[in-house]
Amino acid sequence: xxxxxxxxxxxxxxxxxxxxxxxxxxxxxxxxxxxxxxxxxxxxxxxxxxxxxxxxxxxxxxxxxxxxxxxxxxxxxxxxxxxxxxxxxxxx
Amino acid sequence: xxxxxxxxxxxxxxxxxxxxxxxxxxxxxxxxxxxxxxxxxxxxxxxxxxxxxxxxxxxxxxxxxxxxxxxxxxxxxxxxxxxxxxxxxxxxxxxxxxxxxxxxxxxxxxxxxxxxxxxxxxxxxxxxxxxxxxxxxxxxxxxxxxxxxxxxxxxxxxxxxxxxxxxxxxxxxxxxxxxxxxxxxxxxxxxxxxxxxxxxxxxxxxxxxxxxxxxxxxxxxxxxxxxxxxxxxxxxxxxxxxxxxx
Numbered sequence: 001x002x003x004x005x006x007x008x009x010x011x012x013x014x015x016x017x018x019x020x021x022x023x024x025x026x027x028x029x030x031x032x033x034x035x036x037x038x039x040x041x042x043x044x045x046x047x048x049x050x051x052x053x054x055x056x057x058x059x060x061x062x063x064x065x066x067x068x069x070x071x072x073x074x075x076x077x078x079x080x081x082x083x084x085x086x087x088x089x090x091x092x
Numbered sequence: 093x094x095x096x097x098x099x100x101x102x103x104x105x106x107x108x109x110x111x112x113x114x115x116x117x118x119x120x121x122x123x124x125x126x127x128x129x130x131x132x133x134x135x136x137x138x139x140x141x142x143x144x145x146x147x148x149x150x151x152x153x154x155x156x157x158x159x160x161x162x163x164x165x166x167x168x169x170x171x172x173x174x175x176x177x178x179x180x181x182x183x184x185x186x187x188x189x190x191x192x193x194x195x196x197x198x199x200x201x202x203x204x205x206x207x208x209x210x211x212x213x214x215x216x217x218x219x220x221x222x223x224x225x226x227x228x229x230x231x232x233x234x235x236x237x238x239x240x241x242x243x244x245x246x247x248x249x250x251x252x253x254x255x256x257x258x259x260x261x262x263x264x265x266x267x268x269x270x271x272x273x274x275x276x277x278x279x280x281x282x283x284x285x286x287x288x289x290x291x292x293x294x295x296x297x298x299x300x301x302x303x304x305x306x307x308x309x310x311x312x313x314x315x316x317x318x319x320x321x322x323x324x325x326x327x328x329x330x331x332x333x334x335x336x337x338x
Contacts, residue, residue: 007225010221010222014217018211024337025203025207025337028197028337041337042330044333052325052326052329056322057319063156063158066163069156069164070171076175077174077179078178
């Protein structure tokens with residue numbers, strides 16, 4: 001991909017990130033139900049993170065071994081966050 | 093680094109109440125100081141690490157042959173950071189789901205502030221990646237402008253954040269909303285320290301760029317900085333909805 005095309009790609013990703021942020025801020029008026037609202041909100045945040053990792057951190061163009069390495073970190077972090085919910089259920 | 097963090101938080105947790113009425117808390121300061129000192133030593137050692145080893149003739153298959161050692165080191169560091177912030181966000185979820193008196197979205201933390209900081213940080217990510225693109229294209233003025241923009245936007249983020257902190261502190265937020273406030277200040281404070289560290293790196297890169305570095309194919313340092321800066325952005329992408337919108 002040429003430099004010019006790459007720069008356009010960065011701008012498109014930026015526009016997508018801003019657009020998603022705008023949707024996040026106005027989402028409560030679109031989805032009134034709280035649990036659905038939280039789910040969609042965190043889903044949008046997740047897609048923003050993926051966009052940044054794939055295109056700004058160039059993870060899309062890195063070898064699969066590196067992507068796997070990063071995913072392992074994310075899985076451990078998710079497990080740690082999940083533990084708090086497990087503790088919640090045990091506690092109650 | 094993880095051990096230093098463990099010692100630091102251990103010092104916070106094994107303290108004892110200093111005063112029963114009004115309730116105040118006395119952390120165990122020696123352990124906290126040990127954690128800080130260990131953390132500084134670890135970071136210093138990390139900065140001097142070249143990630144170069146002399147391999148024997150007979151070694152196991154190495155899956156990262158195509159990845160430069162320094163880049164793998166940065167990603168490993170970011171992996172540790174993911175776990176670190178994961179713990180903070182996990183504790184937020186735990187406190188949040190246990191606290192029946194958590195204030196509704198927009199009442200304690202101003203959504204406009206969060207929105208402004210998100211826009212500023214996302215834009216700083218764009219300028220950071222444009223700095224790398226400029227360096228690859230050999231465009232020195234573009235590189236300097238992009239790095240300068242990243243620095244200014246980072247400062248703007250911290251300026252808005254500081255305003256919010258002082259405003260909340262002035263409103264005695266700890267007395268009325270102790271758990272939300274504690275969770276907010278620890279998490280956003282840790283993130284703010286990361287932003288500040290990124291700004292220090294930007295100053296170093298900017299000084300080198302002005303001297304003419306990075307535009308002759310030697311832009312790997314910029315790439316590594318970008319990995320860190322975008323990671324800080326990703327963390328905020330989650331903190332914004334968690335504290336301001338939910």
